Amino acid sequence: MSGKLRLGIPKGSLQDATIALFGRAGWNIYANGRSYFPSIDDDDIECMLIRAQEMARYVEHGVLDAGLTGIDWVVESGLDVVSATSLTYAKQSNRKVRWVLAVPEDSTYQRAEDLDGLTIATELVEVTKRYFASKNVSVKVEFSWGATEVKPPTLADAIVEVTETGSSLKANRLRIIDTVMESETHLIANKAAYQDQWKREKVDSLALMLNAAIAAQGHVGLMLNVQQANLAAVISVLPALNSPTISTLSNADWVAVNTILQEDVVRVVIPKLKAAGATGIVEYPLNKVVL
Numbered sequence: 001m002s003g004k005l006r007l008g009i010p011k012g013s014l015q016d017a018t019i020a021l022f023g024r025a026g027w028n029i030y031a032n033g034r035s036y037f038p039s040i041d042d043d044d045i046e047c048m049l050i051r052a053q054e055m056a057r058y059v060e061h062g063v064l065d066a067g068l069t070g071i072d073w074v075v076e077s078g079l080d081v082v083s084a085t086s087l088t089y090a091k092q093s094n095r096k097v098r099w100v101l102a103v104p105e106d107s108t109y110q111r112a113e114d115l116d117g118l119t120i121a122t123e124l125v126e127v128t129k130r131y132f133a134s135k136n137v138s139v140k141v142e143f144s145w146g147a148t149e150v151k152p153p154t155l156a157d158a159i160v161e162v163t164e165t166g167s168s169l170k171a172n173r174l175r176i177i178d179t180v181m182e183s184e185t186h187l188i189a190n191k192a193a194y195q196d197q198w199k200r201e202k203v204d205s206l207a208l209m210l211n212a213a214i215a216a217q218g219h220v221g222l223m224l225n226v227q228q229a230n231l232a233a234v235i236s237v238l239p240a241l242n243s244p245t246i247s248t249l250s251n252a253d254w255v256a257v258n259t260i261l262q263e264d265v266v267r268v269v270i271p272k273l274k275a276a277g278a279t280g281i282v283e284y285p286l287n288k289v290v291l
Contacts, residue, residue: 004046005193005202008058008067009038011049014185017089018068024213024287025206044202053123056081056188065193066203072099072162072183076126082189085207089185089214090164096184099124100166101131102149102174103158112137112178121148121156124180128160131180149174212288220266221284223258230277231255237272239265260289 009018009029019029019038029047031038036049050058053076055069060079074081090097101120103109116137121144122128132139144151148161149172160180163169169176187207193199226234231246234257238244244259257278261269270281 004044005199006046006048006063006065007040007206008050008055008064008069009047010052010055010068010185011036012051014052014068014070014090015049018185021087021089021210021213024216025209026213026288027209059188059190062190062192064190065199066187066189066206068185068187070097070183071186072097072124072127072181074186074188075181076124078126080191082191082194084187084189084194084203085211087185087187087207087210087214094214094217095164096182097162097164098182099127099160099162099180100169100176101158101160101178101180102152102169102176104153105173105175107153107175109158110177115139115158118157120158120160121151122160123148124160124162127181131160208290209288212290215289215291216286218263219260219286219289220263221258221260221286222266222269222281223256223284224273224278224281225249225254225256226276226278227254229253231257233276234273234278237269237276239269260286 009015015031019031022029028041029038031049038047038049040047048064050067052069053073055067056074056077056079058064059067059081066084068087071086088094088096101112109115112132112135116139119140119142120128121142123144125141125143128141142156148159149168152159152174161169166176187203187210189203194203235244238259239261244257247256249256266283273281
């Protein structure tokens with residue numbers, strides 16, 4: 001064993017969602033509001049809270065062995081780290097976020113080329129510069145320390161800002177005209193640390209279990225019994241994640257069916273299963289699904 005795995009947890013908007021994800025994956029992290037060193041119920045891991053924007057720097061420099069951050073900040077930094085896995089979760093949802101180019105809703109701007117010679121405010125400076133350079137559009141890109149949505153039209157002509165739903169942009173009377181990049185959380189690792197067999201196995205185990213917890217979210221298990229004569233009718237009702245598992249019971253005329261389906265379709269599926277001849281229908285929660 002090579003000591004402990006030094007793991008960076010993103011401080012800020014992703015912190016609560018990350019700690020909750022670790023809990024579903026089997027690791028309980030306890031963060032004290034005053035400390036940057038949360039405890040974890042795994043003696044092999046030491047945690048540190050780091051801003052997502054800085055995570056890649058400390059991982060590449062070897063201060064941390066691994067950490068969780070948006071791939072947007074890795075691309076922005078230009079630093080050389082290993083991506084052990086992508087983890088599609090965000091502050092409000094389990095989907096990718098977008099960095100978008102947004103302009104005042106009452107402006108005449110319709111595309112990036114219309115902003116030639118104007119000022120763009122953003123936290124994602126280098127990516128934004130490359131985006132406009134790829135379109136041969138000359139703009140002034142200014143770093144924004146926050147509250148970016150309030151800057152147009154007085155402090156900037158347009159912004160590049162991250163969004164999950166677009167609701168904050170709409171609330172500030174902004175209109176999206178393009179997507180600059182999509183992003184999601186990644187578990188990244190220091191290249192040297194990832195060459196260490198024990199640390200690599202630990203990082204890969206984290207990746208497996210975190211993804212399993214994400215895959216389980218919004219899904220439930222369903223098991224039921226059905227007579228062989230009605231099996232085809234029952235199977236036709238099931239929108240399975242994969243083919244359902246079918247097991248023979250002590251009574252050869254009956255089988256047990258076990259499957260996984262999305263939680264939001266259960267209320268529609270169970271009555272149909274009952275009508276198709278299923279009995280003993282049991283719905284149960286899922287903590288992890290390893291795909």
